Every structure is written in structure tokens, then in C-alpha cells.
Amino acid sequence: MTALAGTVRHARYVIGENPVTGLAFALFVLIVFVALVGPYIVPIDPLASDTVEALKSPSLRHWFGTDQLGRDIFSRVVVATRLDFGIAVWSVVLVFVMGGLAGVAAGFFGGWIDRIVGRVADTIMAFPLFVLAMGIVAALGNTVTNIVIATAIVNFPLYARVARAEANVRREAGFVEAARLSGNGDVRILAFQILPNVFPILVVQMSLTMGYAILNAAGLSFIGLGVRPPDAEWGIMVAEGAAFMVSGEWWIAFFPGLALMVAVFCFNLLGDGLRDIVDPRRRT
Amino acid sequence: MTAVPALAVEDLSVEFRTRSGVVKALEHVSFAVGKGETLAIVGESGSGKSVTAYALMGILDPAGRITAGRAVLGGLDLISASASQLADVRGREIAMIFQNPRTALNPIRPVGRQIADVLMRHGNVPRVEAPARAVDLLRAVGITDPARRAKAYPFEMSGGMCQRVMIAIALAARPALLIADEPTTGLDVTTQAVIMDIIAELAGESGMATIFITHDLALAGQRADRVVVMHAGHVVENAATRALIARPSHPYTAELIAATPDSAASLDALASIPGSLPDLRRADLPPCRYSERCPRKVERCDAPLPRPALAEHFVACWNPL
Amino acid sequence: MTPLLDVAELSKRFPVAASGSTLKNLRRRFTRAADEQSQVHAVDDVSFTIAKGETVGLVGESGCGKSTLVRALTRLLDPTAGSIRFSTRDLSLVPARDFAKDRDRGRIQMVFQDAGESINPRFTAFDAIADPVRRLKHLSGLALVETVDKAARQCGLPTELLGRYPHQLSGGQRARVGIARAIAVEPELLVLDEPTAALDVSVQVVILKLLARLKTELGMSYLFVSHDLSVVRLLCDRVLVMYLGKIVEAGPARAVFDYPLHPYTRALVAAVPRLDGIGLAKLRLSGEPMSPIDPDPNVCRFYGRCPRGADICRTQMPPLRRAAEGREVACHFAAGGA
Numbered sequence: 003m004t005a006l007a008g009t010v011r012h013a014r015y016v017i018g019e020n021p022v023t024g025l026a027f028a029l030f031v032l033i034v035f036v037a038l039v040g041p042y043i044v045p046i047d048p049l050a051s052d053t054v055e056a057l058k059s060p061s062l063r064h065w066f067g068t069d070q071l072g073r074d075i076f077s078r079v080v081v082a083t084r085l086d087f088g089i090a091v092w093s094v095v096l097v098f099v100m101g102g103l104a105g106v107a108a109g110f111f112g113g114w115i116d117r118i119v120g121r122v123a124d125t126i127m128a129f130p131l132f133v134l135a136m137g138i139v140a141a142l143g144n145t146v147t148n149i150v151i152a153t154a155i156v157n158f159p160l161y162a163r164v165a166r167a168e169a170n171v172r173r174e175a176g177f178v179e180a181a182r183l184s185g186n187g188d189v190r191i192l193a194f195q196i197l198p199n200v201f202p203i204l205v206v207q208m209s210l211t212m213g214y215a216i217l218n219a220a221g222l223s224f225i226g227l228g229v230r231p232p233d234a235e236w237g238i239m240v241a242e243g244a245a246f247m248v249s250g251e252w253w254i255a256f257f258p259g260l261a262l263m264v265a266v267f268c269f270n271l272l273g274d275g276l277r278d279i280v281d282p283r284r285r286t
Numbered sequence: 287m288t289a290v291p292a293l294a295v296e297d298l299s300v301e302f303r304t305r306s307g308v309v310k311a312l313e314h315v316s317f318a319v320g321k322g323e324t325l326a327i328v329g330e331s332g333s334g335k336s337v338t339a340y341a342l343m344g345i346l347d348p349a350g351r352i353t354a355g356r357a358v359l360g361g362l363d364l365i366s367a368s369a370s371q372l373a374d375v376r377g378r379e380i381a382m383i384f385q386n387p388r389t390a391l392n393p394i395r396p397v398g399r400q401i402a403d404v405l406m407r408h409g410n411v412p413r414v415e416a417p418a419r420a421v422d423l424l425r426a427v428g429i430t431d432p433a434r435r436a437k438a439y440p441f442e443m444s445g446g447m448c449q450r451v452m453i454a455i456a457l458a459a460r461p462a463l464l465i466a467d468e469p470t471t472g473l474d475v476t477t478q479a480v481i482m483d484i485i486a487e488l489a490g491e492s493g494m495a496t497i498f499i500t501h502d503l504a505l506a507g508q509r510a511d512r513v514v515v516m517h518a519g520h521v522v523e524n525a526a527t528r529a530l531i532a533r534p535s536h537p538y539t540a541e542l543i544a545a546t547p548d549s550a551a552s553l554d555a556l557a558s559i560p561g562s563l564p565d566l567r568r569a570d571l572p573p574c575r576y577s578e579r580c581p582r583k584v585e586r587c588d589a590p591l592p593r594p595a596l597a598e599h600f601v602a603c604w605n606p607l
Numbered sequence: 608m609t610p611l612l613d614v615a616e617l618s619k620r621f622p623v624a625a626s627g628s629t630l631k632n633l634r635r636r637f638t639r640a641a642d643e644q645s646q647v648h649a650v651d652d653v654s655f656t657i658a659k660g661e662t663v664g665l666v667g668e669s670g671c672g673k674s675t676l677v678r679a680l681t682r683l684l685d686p687t688a689g690s691i692r693f694s695t696r697d698l699s700l701v702p703a704r705d706f707a708k709d710r711d712r713g714r715i716q717m718v719f720q721d722a723g724e725s726i727n728p729r730f731t732a733f734d735a736i737a738d739p740v741r742r743l744k745h746l747s748g749l750a751l752v753e754t755v756d757k758a759a760r761q762c763g764l765p766t767e768l769l770g771r772y773p774h775q776l777s778g779g780q781r782a783r784v785g786i787a788r789a790i791a792v793e794p795e796l797l798v799l800d801e802p803t804a805a806l807d808v809s810v811q812v813v814i815l816k817l818l819a820r821l822k823t824e825l826g827m828s829y830l831f832v833s834h835d836l837s838v839v840r841l842l843c844d845r846v847l848v849m850y851l852g853k854i855v856e857a858g859p860a861r862a863v864f865d866y867p868l869h870p871y872t873r874a875l876v877a878a879v880p881r882l883d884g885i886g887l888a889k890l891r892l893s894g895e896p897m898s899p900i901d902p903d904p905n906v907c908r909f910y911g912r913c914p915r916g917a918d919i920c921r922t923q924m925p926p927l928r929r930a931a932e933g934r935e936v937a938c939h940f941a942a943g944g945a
Contacts, residue, residue, distance in 0.1 A: 175724060181738065183789075184792075185712050185743040186707055199729060430893075444895060474668035504882045549882050553841045556812050556841065
């Protein structure tokens with residue numbers, strides 16, 4: 003039996019045991035699908051305004067209603083998936099590489115590398131993370147790229163610490179000593195013994211922080227940083243709709259907010275499910 | 287064997303439901319242990335010796351289910367007892383010590399306080415007297431400078447000392463039965479000897495029955511009055527220690543003795559046991575679970591085994607040595 | 608004849624995080640007096656030899672420095688002082704971090720205590736055995752496969768199991784993988800660190816016999832580390848008894864276990880459970896071992912637990928002295944084969 007086939011079999015078991023994980027996986031697939039093809043399948047141009055149709059409540063034509071400019075909210079929510087999901091994916095990939103490598107090196111070598119990585123992580127943690135992200139975007143400029151960078155930076159301590167701890171316990175593991183006896187130097191041990199064992203744990207971390215990354219990106223846009231109108235983005239849409247809540251046009255903020263919640267929920271549940279799949283102790 | 291046993295286990299059967307099928311972990315396990323007696327349950331991994339202990343304590347894994355059997359302790363059947371009855375009995379009537387004492391102790395509470403807690407809960411000791419009694423107990427298990435050690439946390443103590451604390455906790459309420467699950471595995475031989483001395487001494491003083499679970503036949507041979515040998519969830523032999531070691535009747539017991547390094551004068555003389563444990567998930571398990579590895583298998587071995595009666599020397603074999 | 612391994616006056620000390628008052632630590636920092644730093648004396652002035660083809664046992668309780676000594680010998684750790692002469696070369700001169708690429712790396716190999724833990728969970732049995740062959744013998748392709756197959760066969764590991772991961776193997780099979788990995792590069796000295804401690808007796812027997820057979824087939828020397836004296840007695844020619852970083856007794860295995868000279872060895876032997884129930888001597892060690900942090904160099908390490916414990920024991924450290932019949936003992940009251 004190959005490792006992959008075993009993992010697939012195990013994954014099927016975990017999902018079967020826990021329908022919530024199965025639901026999270028299904029949602030994840032849906033989100034990825036919408037992010038990929040969303041802009042091509044929406045019924046109405048998300049940027050086209052139609053003042054006649056402004057502030058209409060949900061109907062058969064406008065499933066999620068329309069906003070103050072008469073834009074179709076359903077189309078906007080669907081199209082925004084690509085942007086929000088993209089920001090989350092890229093920031094998580096960035097922090098995965100940066101934080102993962104720094105943490106693994108810190109945990110494995112110790113000494114000055116460990117001290118530097120530790121200090122950097124502590125410094126970042128000393129700030130309220132959202133405020134720090136705001137500051138970074140404000141300083142670097144109001145672009146999507148900078149939201150990705152800011153989100154990656156505020157997540158750095160989390161990844162670095164998890165990677166450091168996992169690498170540190172494995173540094174003394176029997177198989178690492180055995181690899182030394184087999185003639186492997188530090189770099190090879192790091193690459194072939196430590197990293198492959200820390201990797202799956204970081205993947206779980208990725209899924210868990212993905213939800214946070216989406217919230218962070220939406221939050222930044224909500225307060226006017228990052229993505230700017232008229233681009234469709236869940237955070238901006240909630241911000242725009244917030245003003246209309248009091249006057250009863252609840253759907254403008256509600257549906258993008260719902261999309262945000264479902265996405266965050268999905269990634270967190272997915273993370274829990276992945277943990278069960280990755281953890282070999284749960285296999286029998 | 288004494289007339290009224292402290293604990294009589296009859297026909298105990300346990301199953302575990304797993305992804306790949308039902309594991310018949312224990313089948314028709316019977317034995318008895320008398321007051322003041324030390325009974326060793328010996329077996330290799332997978333023999334069911336620990337499952338037996340957990341079943342008796344009512345702390346089986348949720349996947350495990352007791353399908354049949356009785357275990358009578360002082361008139362109460364532990365198997366059919368209610369959760370509240372069991373909770374009352376555990377700690378007061380039966381106590382258990384585990385293989386990893388450090389993980390069984392609360393890491394953030396001084397050991398003296400942990401002993402005092404048990405004394406107040408199960409030993410009817412008033413709050414004001416408990417700390418002093420805890421120190422007395424630490425002294426009884428051979429800890430030097432007990433007053434100072436009572437204030438120590440588990441991580442400040444060696445493995446041997448933690449196990450002594452566990453014994454002190456287990457014996458705090460003067461239980462009628464102590465179950466010791468591999469209490470000295472992982473400890474040094476010199477510490478093992480001291481710990482086993484302490485258990486024997488305290489058991490002797492209070493007339494407590496001891497069930498002592500081990501993989502080490504030599505240790506069982508040295509410390510127990512009776513030995514129960516288990517293989518794949520069956521009791522294969524149950525006899526007084528001297529008789530069992532000197533004249534084993536079950537082929538597996540004989541092989542186990544011959545494989546114990548202490549028994550041989552040279553490496554060549556050491557015997558290895560052919561085959562391995564049968565898969566306990568199989569639907570077609572033979573009546574005798576040793577028969578597929580057994581060099582003495584005869585036709586009758588396919589018939590159901592003799593039931594473990596509480597005989598002086600019980601052998602679950604149709605063709606004993 | 609020069610021995611295969613000649614360890615002389617080997618010591619390993621670890622600095623410990625300073626305990627005591629913060630003020631003292633501060634002063635230490637300012638004065639930077641290295642000699643004030645507290646140290647754990649894990650291995651203290653240890654000397655012994657292993658001849659070609661010999662099996663030497665190393666026994667002692669947990670914390671006695673066995674593991675540190677073994678890691679210094681296998682060059683996973685740099686000793687603080689002393690020499691490790693292998694054949695004629697002093698390996699202690701090569702820093703541990705460079706030794707992975709040293710030409711002598713393949714000549715000293717090790718079998719680990721927990722075979723499950725010493726195999727990378729993401730390596731198949733084949734990968735695990737092939738790793739040293741690739742790195743140290745620089746083989747690849749068919750030659751690599753053949754070497755791995757041969758090592759597996761020698762260890763009684765069916766080749767169809769080579770594609771499996773550690774968690775798909777039984778304890779005995781994992782132990783065989785660990786041994787095959789160590790012998791695949793044809794070492795001259797094999798260090799066995801409690802190779803059967805985690806195994807059932809029935810499997811233990813098979814592995815011990817396998818080790819004995821491999822030794823003669825491949826002409827290796829063994830350093831067999833164990834806490835199980837009954838096993839050491841069966842497998843070893845000579846035995847070293849360690850207590851708190853020092854060798855307290857050495858000699859032919861049978862002689863040492865049948866007539867121990869050092870009071871610690873006596874207590875150790877008396878504590879071993881015997882099947883026949885005989886010899887349950889009331890010889891128990893009281894108390895705990897003394898602290899290995901900055902021990903007094905003039906006090907016998909066993910003082911305080913020793914039933915004898917005379918005045919001379921706390922004013923003068925007994926050296927390891929020759930006794931009769933090729934035996935050595937470090938006790939003021941035991942020399943001369945008493």
C-alpha cells in the first residue's frame with residue numbers, strides 16, 4: 003500500500019466519521035470553484051449600476067437584492083470570492099514559506115538564529131495584530147499586494163513558533179541521530195528529515211489561519227484600506243451596506259457578511275479535519 | 287487459595303470495536319485472588335493483561351465493551367455495578383497504580399497535597415489531619431525527608447520517587463485490592479526491587495490483595511504467590527508460582543519460561559517461541575488461540591477449551607505437558 | 608595487538624543553567640568566570656578498550672552517563688576531554704558536526720533503543736536502510752538495491768516488507784530494519800543501545816540470536832548497552848559497570864555477575880529478578896544517587912548509598928584498580944578479589 007493511497011483511505015474515514023468535516027470539504031471545493039470561474043458565470047455585471055433598480059430587496063432577478071447604486075449583490079458576492087480567497091491564499095503561502103523556514107531553522111539550529119527569530123516574533127506579537135496590519139498597509143501603500151504582505155507579517159509569529167517547536171522536538175529524535183550516523187550533514191537532515199515531518203503540521207496551520215487572513219483582509223477594506231471601491235470585496239460591501247442597516251435595507255451588508263462567515267467557518271472546520279487526517283496517531 | 291477470595295473474576299469477556307472489525311480482546315477470563323495474596327498476570331503485549339485490569343477498574347476505552355462476566359469484590363459485582371457505586375469503590379476498595387507514574391500525577395499540585403486529597407475523599411480523614419497523614423504515608427513508602435518532599439512537585443522527583451508517591455496515594459484509603467499495571471517497567475532494577483519490597487510489605491501489613499500485571503515472568507516468579515499466564519485474551523494457565531515455574535503444564539508457559547534470559551546458561555540454550563499472536567479480529571479464531579503456533583497440537587484442540595474453573599492448577603489445554 | 612577502540616580519560620561535562628540567587632548570576636555574568644559555571648559531570652574520566660571481535664557490555668542505571676558515553680563514542684557529541692582512539696586514529700579530534708562526512712563514519716554504527724522512533728516515519732524500510740549506503744558507500748541504482756537487499760536478508764527481513772513504512776511493521780520487524788541499516792555499511796564497531804528493551808521476550812530472543820550470528824558473520828565488535836543484566840550475561844564477553852559518570856567495575860561478564868566486587872555491582876546483581884526465586888537477597892540501595900552537578904572530586908560517587916561508607920570514602924576518590932583475573936574495581940575495600 004502506498005502512503006498516498008493510505009492517506010486517501012484515512013481521509014475518507016475521517017470525513018465519514020465526522021460529517022461536519024465533510025461539509026467543510028464540500029464548502030472548500032465550492033469556494034475554490036467560485037473563485038476560479040465566478041466572474042464568468044455571474045448573471046449580471048457586478049460593476050454595472052442601474053439607479054432604477056437601486057436598493058431592491060432580494061427577488062428572483064436579484065437573489066441577494068441590489069445596493070444603493072443598483073448593482074446586483076449576488077454577482078458582487080460571487081465575484082469578490084476570487085479577490086478575498088486570493089488574498090488569503092497568497093498571504094498564507096507567503097507566511098508559510100517565511101515563518102515555516104525561519105521557525106524550522108530556529109528550532110533546529112538554536113543559538114543566534116533562534117534568538118533572532120524569537121525576537122522578531124515577539125516584536126510582532128507586542129502589537130495588536132490588526133493595528134499592526136493597518137500600519138503596514140498605510141505605510142507601504144494602499145494596494146492588494148500590501149494587504150497580502152501585511153496579513154503574512156501579522157501571522158508570522160504563529161507559523162514561526164509552531165515550526166520552531168516541532169523542529170525542536172525532532173532535533174533530538176532517534177531518526178535524526180540515525181541520519182547523522184548515516185553520514186547526513188545539517189542541511190540534508192533539515193531538508194530530508196525535519197521538514198517533511200513538520201510540513202503536514204504547518205498545512206493544518208495554513209487552513210486554520212486562512213479564515214483569519216480573510217477576516218483580516220476584509221477588515222482592512224472595511225476601514226478603507228487596501229481594496230478600494232468600486233471593486234467588489236466582502237469587507238467593502240459590508241462597510242457600504244452598514245449605513246443602510248438602520249433604514250431597513252439589511253441585505254446589502256448581510257449577504258457579503260454571510261459569505262465572509264461561511265468562508266471563515268469552512269477554513270476553521272477544514273483545519274480541524276485536516277489535523278485528524280495528518281495526525282498519524284489517529285490512524286489504526 | 288483462601289476460602290473467600292478478595293476478588294473473584296468469572297468468565298470475563300471484552301470486545302473492542304475498531305474500524306477494521308471487532309477485536310475479541312478477552313474471552314472467558316477467570317481467576318481469583320485471596321486476601322493478602324499477590325497474583326501476577328503475565329503475558330506479552332496483546333495478551334489482554336492490561337485490558338483485564340482496565341475492565342475491572344471500569345476504565346475501559348469507550349470502544350471497549352464487556353460482553354460477559356462477573357467480578358465480585360466484597361459482595362459487589364464490579365461489572366454490573368452502577369457508575370456511582372463504582373466511583374465509590376474505586377479509590378476506597380480498589381486502587382490502581384500505573385506504568386508511568388509521572389503522567390498519572392497532577393503536575394501542578396505538590397505531591398503531599400495530592401495524597402491529602404485522597405485521604406479526605408476516601409479515607410475519612412479530617413482536613414486538619416490530612417497533611418500530617420500524607421507525610422506519614424510518604425515515610426511509609428520509604429521517601430527520605432518526607433516533610434520536605436511533600437511540598438515537592440512531580441517534576442522535581444525521579445521516576446522511582448513518583449511511583450512511591452503513586453503507591454502512597456493508592457494505599458491512602460487502605461484498599462482491599464491493589465492493581466499494579468507494570469509498576470516498575472521503565473525503572474532501574476535497583477529501584478524496581480525497592481518498589482516491589484514496599485508493595486509487598488504494605489500488602490502484608492494490611493492483608494490487601496494485589497494483582498500485579500507484568501511482562502516479566504522472572505519478576506512475577508519472584509514476587510507473586512500465584513501466576514496467571516495470558517495469551518491472546520485467554521488465560522492459558524493459572525497456578526501457584528513455584529509449581530508453574532518448576533512444572534509448567536501449558537506449552538506456551540513452557541516456551542515463555544524457556545525464552546526468559548535468566549533461564550538459560552547460554553544464548554544457544556535460549557528458546558524462541560515460533561509464530562506470532564493470531565489476529566483477534568478474525569471470525570474463524572480457533573477455540574485455542576495458541577493452537578496455530580503450538581508444537582503439541584492434537585485433533586482434540588479444535589474442540590472448545592476446558593473452561594477456566596477455579597482449580598488449584600488450571601490449564602487451558604487438551605494436551606498439556 | 609592494538610585494540611579496535613581505545614578510550615582514554617574521556618569526560619563530558621554539560622554546563623547547567625545557573626541556579627541560586629539572581630545576584631550571583633549577575634556577578635557571574637560580569638566577571639565571566641568560566642570556572643564558576645556549574646557543570647553536570649555526565650561522563651567523568653572514563654577509560655576502556657574494545658578488542659576486535661569482542662562484545663563488551665555497558666550496564667548502569669538511568670542517568671549514569673551511558674547514553675552520553677555512547678553518543679561521544681559514536682561521534683554524535685564532542686567530549687570535553689580525553690581521546691577516542693579507533694584503530695590508530697584519535698576520532699575525538701574531529702568535531703562531531705564534521706564527522707558525518709568523515710571517512711571513518713561508516714566504521715562505527717549504532718542500533719537504537721526504540722526502533723520505531725529511530726526510523727523516519729516518512730521513510731520506507733528500504734529508504735531507511737538505503738540512506739547510509741547512499742551517503743557513506745556512495746552507491747546508487749542496482750548496486751544500492753543489491754546492498755540493501757543483502758543487509759535485509761542478513762537480518763531476516765523479507766524483501767517484500769521493504770516497501771512498508773515503520774507504522775506498518777511489527778516491533779520485531781522494525782528492530783530488524785534498525786539493525787539492517789546499521790550493518791549495511793559494514794561497520795567494525797556496532798554500538799547497541801538497549802536494542803531489545805521495547806520488545807516482548809519471544810521477539811527479544813530472536814533479535815539477540817540474530818545479533819550474535821551477525822557478529823561472527825561480519826566480524827564486528829559490539830558495545831552492548833543494557834540495563835538487563837540477564838541479557839548482558841548471555842551476550843557479552845566483558846562488562847563495564849557505570850555509576851554516576853564513572854566506571855566502577857570492569858571484567859569478564861560471568862565473573863562480574865557471579866562474584867561482584869564493587870558494592871554497587873553487588874546491589875545491582877541482587878536486584879535482578881530470578882525465575883527460580885532464589886537470591887532475593889535483602890541487599891537494597893537506600894536513598895537517591897548524589898547530584899551529578901559539580902560533584903566533589905574527592906568523594907566516592909557511591910558514598911551515602913554504600914553500605915560500607917568509611918571515612919576514606921569521602922576524603923579520597925577510589926581509582927579503578929586492577930584486581931585478580933583481568934578484573935578492575937573502583938573501591939577502597941574491594942581490590943584483590945575479595
